[in-house]
Amino acid sequence: MKLPTELLLLALTHLASCATLRPRSANFASVRGLTSLSTDHSSNNDVLRPEKYFHESTFHSHYDGRFAEAQLPPQTRAFHLRLLLRSYMDTMDIIGIRTWIMHGCLLGWWWNGKILPWDSDVDVMVDERSMAELGNWWNMTVHHYTAKDLGISAKDMEKPKIPHSVEDQKAHLRKLYLEKEVLRKGKKYLLEVNPHYTNTSTTDRHNVIDARWIDTATGLYIDITTIHVAPTPPDPRDPSSPSSNVEDEDILMFTKDQHAYSHYQIFPLRRSTFESIPVRIPYAYESLLAEEYGLESLTDTWYNGYGFDPDTHEWVIAEPTEQQSKELADREAMKPKPKPKPKERPKPEPKPSPKLATGTVVAEAPHSTGEGVHGDKAGQLGDGRWPPGPGATTKA
Amino acid sequence: MTYRDYPRAQNRPPPLIDLIPDNRDLLDVSDEEDSFYGKDDDWLISPEWQATIARTTDRIPRRIKRYSAVYLAVAFLFLVSWWTYLGPRYARYKQDLRDMDASPLLSYGNNVRPEFKGMIQVSDMDQQHLPKKHSRLIFVGDVHGCKDELEDLLKKVDFNHKYDHLVLTGDMIAKGPDSPGVIKLAQKLGASCVRGNWEDKLLLSIAEGRERHLASTSGPDDSTELTLDFLDDESNSHGDNKLRKLAKQFTKSEVSYLQQCPVILRIGQVPNLGSLVAVHAGLVPDTPLKRQDPFHVMNMRTIDLKTRIPSSKHAGTPWEKFWNHRQKKLHESERTTVIYGHNRKRGLNIQEYTYGLDTGCVNGERLTALVIDGHGKTEIVHVKCRNEMGYNAD
Structure with a gap:
């Protein structure tokens, strides 16, 4: 009679722990073999x-805490982002x-086919299927890439000069160490899928990122979001028949992070290269950029402490030239005074949104909500009122 | 003898004139004084002024003076209309001119033009096709699969395969009844073409379908295959069923014909017209052809004068207005004339440096050809659409 009570107890404790258990990313213990960290x-x-x-x-919202204990030195971040991509x-x-x-x-690609120097993450999208x-098939898979697979060799590593200050030297050493590690061991990437991806409602605010492609050496990751087809509202004259005869142009699409798109803006996809990597580009790339970042993002050659060099076609740290600052000031003066907003939203990462104050260098400000809240209000859906709610069918 | 002396008048009542009281001493006027004949003294206006006014107003004929009220009303109307409509319009016109003349630094076109796989940005037409004594160049706008109309049009312009050369300015396919037929005809005639937004969409969809197909079969591309069977794959259905249906009608050789259509076709120098360029939608002035954004070249209709960003929307400054304005600023040898289609709403639109040829054949309107002969003389030829209701009315 002893055994059943014990079994019962065991079952009870299990139940008790289950009550508060919710799906969350693989915990630290389960990635012990993959990470180099001890805490x-x-x-x-x-x-x-x-x-x-x-x-x-804990230190930056664009790093995975299971695989990184500190931010990468800015000199080497682009290098690891490139490998990640x-x-x-x-x-x-x-x-x-x-x-x-x-x-x-996309904005970086548009300007010069490279990652913007102030950008610390990579955003990609996939379709529902x-x-x-x-x-279903690839969750929690680890993909190993050797240096050769990643297309790098010792020759490619530039011989850098040793910086003077102690701070810089430290960063420099870390950079060298990380690069050596890549050459020696290659990299392991983890694909982790958020089980909430089946919930397509934008009211699920904490799980707007559907999957992540994580660099297990540096903690950098790519946010993967799914584009969903918006449910077509029933025909007001005949609510019983689903409006099936919709042209491509009219198909509305959305992502969980509350961006709305038209089908024709995205599909069919184009093929191009980004950082000399073959990538796909949405069909009407410029209209997407104009909606998200404003027309200024396509014209301004000075933004946020960086200037676009017309000869090398690179964004470099620069003061605005006389002409640039004059035109920026003129435009500022032309703008109608914005009405005071009732509630100020926390500003996300420094993206080339023109609304961000020009003239101040925004350096890596970690934003409060975590999961990539992107840029501007333009092109976003309302406050989660649409699609109607959780459990709404989105597959047309 | 006066009347009074007349004896019979003596008994009569006095004449009426005598009854009028004579208030001579009351009235302080004497016709012997100068002021009696002078003008009334107006204390508000000094005499010099009065004289000036008299001098000028006397010169105006009375007939005109009579209508002064009407003139006032007209003037008032003009003022009101100036304040409400003409003034702002004029200001806008002035502003447009200023914007078109300015060359802001923070404007469109500073980026590196994106490079796309499977898309030719610029190519040159074979110079042997340039119009000579007996040969002509014939440009036809958006055919949209209207093969019969294209044949009618070629017959009407008396197209001679040996001498004349046909250039199709994009959107040859889609919407209409026989897209593959149009391409077959174009291939047969050795026509030049440019890539329109529909060719772009179709080719991208086909490329996507092919990739999917290769990924799933993981075999080498069977190049002997004539048709695009892989498009049957359900795997690449993504709402673009219409496009898929259209793509399936084409053979491989027709697709490769479409593939070689550049976004911008440099025609070359034609006497009296200067250098000619064919595109589907439009060009941004002052940007070299190699650096034009291909999406906009295939889609633009208007352009924002402040930022120089083109747009496919109808509302705004038409790009051709800006183009013509900027061409006039250039030296004559640097000017370029653009032949394009795409803008059906504007219809036939001929300006000094732009020729808009989309006259909406597929919608039941007309199909238009621009014929250029060896002397640079241009002629516009139309045929009516066979189906007056248009082909995509459903």
């Missing part, structure tokens, strides 16, 4: 946002997932 640096959101799946690091695009190509770049990446495939 977890993820921000603990269990109390504040228990339903949130992905957990960013290359491995991602390569893997998706091999496993036959259609994916394309968006947001800050591909997301389901990633979730």
